[in-house]
Amino acid sequence: MQLILISGLSGSGKSVALRVLEDAGYYCVDNLPATMLADAIALYSEFGYQHIAISVDTRSAPTLAALPQVVNQLKAGGTDVRLLYLEATSEVLVKRFSETRRRHPLSGNRLTVEECIQLEREMLEHIVDLGHRIDTSNLSANALRSYVKVLAEADSSRLTLVFESFGFKHGIPLDADFVFDVRCLPNPYYDEKLRPLTGRDQAICDFFAGEAEVAQMQQDIASFLQRWLPRFKQDNRSYVTVAIGCTGGQHRSVYLTEQLAAAFADEQVLLRHRQLDGRSSDSHK
Known part of the structure; x- marks a missing residue:
């Protein structure tokens, strides 16, 4: 089984990446707590799914600390696990949230968008190096789609x-x-x-x-x-x-x-x- 995990900063293009993989035939799940990954993969395996894409990010913040250990366990069990971490500069992310008029997922704590972005960086710091980083600051969505597709097809060995x-x-x-x-x-x-x-x-x-x-x-x-x-x-x-x-x-x-x-x-x-x-x-x- 091939599992692609999508993580990173809000507004960096995670939804774009997940849609690309869905179009490529992956069974996609948005925002699954890290602690549920192993059980989910076991269930999907029983149903015969071979290509899975799951986003794991700060929307399930309490479970993020477990992600490195879960990834290691899945790899040890024979699952081809790849993590794509999407990011962008704070200036670009602020502009994107302003243009789309979307709320940042962490804005419920009455933080400014800039404060939310900084907090999110700190929350994700321990998983940045688990996989491949893609800086979308100066990247078009079409280019991001192409990058994700190529990375999914690469030989992980x-x-x-x-x-x-x-x-x-x-x-x-x-x-x-x-x-x-x-x-x-x-x-x-x-x-x-x-x-x-x-x-x-x-x-x-x-x-x-x-x-x-x-x-x-x-x-x-x-x-x-x-x-x-x-x-x-x-x-x-x-x-x-x-x-x-x-x-x-x-x-x-x-x-x-x-x-x-x-x-x-x-x-x-x-x-x-x-x-x-x-x-x-x-x-x-």
Whole structure:
């Protein structure tokens, strides 16, 4: 049986993720207390369900402390358990609650939205590292749907190496394990013909191919990862996210992210471009 747990901050896109999995054929349950997980999985197994998705979050706050232990028990029993933790910056979350006019689940304590978000971060702190984190701050709902679908299909027995480009002027991704700053490299932005293009376009690739510094940066990052990835595998890590940042997240970071993903093709690799993927403005309810 495959069980995907959806958790994270309110307003970060958990409902979007759960609907994606439901459309993909998963039996979905919204807001199940962590202490009921083991019994629920046993029951679903009797009914023949093989793909289950369940959201577990602060709406069932008193049971959250038990989640790490329950996850370990389920894994030990042979269940393929994956946890996706969705988050976003406080500024973005406040804006989303304002736009949708929804109440925060913790607002019953007469807290402001900002206070609710901070409290929720503290309540979820002990489960953040149980699975794969996705920062939806600059991510469109369509991109999130795509990310969740790909992660659900990934081989959980292998480490997943995520390469993610981003722009520093939009903030550092919350889900990054490693961050490499490539703003020191030559910038095609100053060429008016190249400015509207991205690091995936051939003209940009040709521009960087002639720059020795770019090749050296790529080699240095690749060498670092080749040196340390085996240690992460030995530590039974399921995901490692490598974020490559330039100023706007359009040229340098995109190009190097594409090159590094190709260089590590023998690994289980996922490729993301935060600024390019986030250009749609659809909702994260």
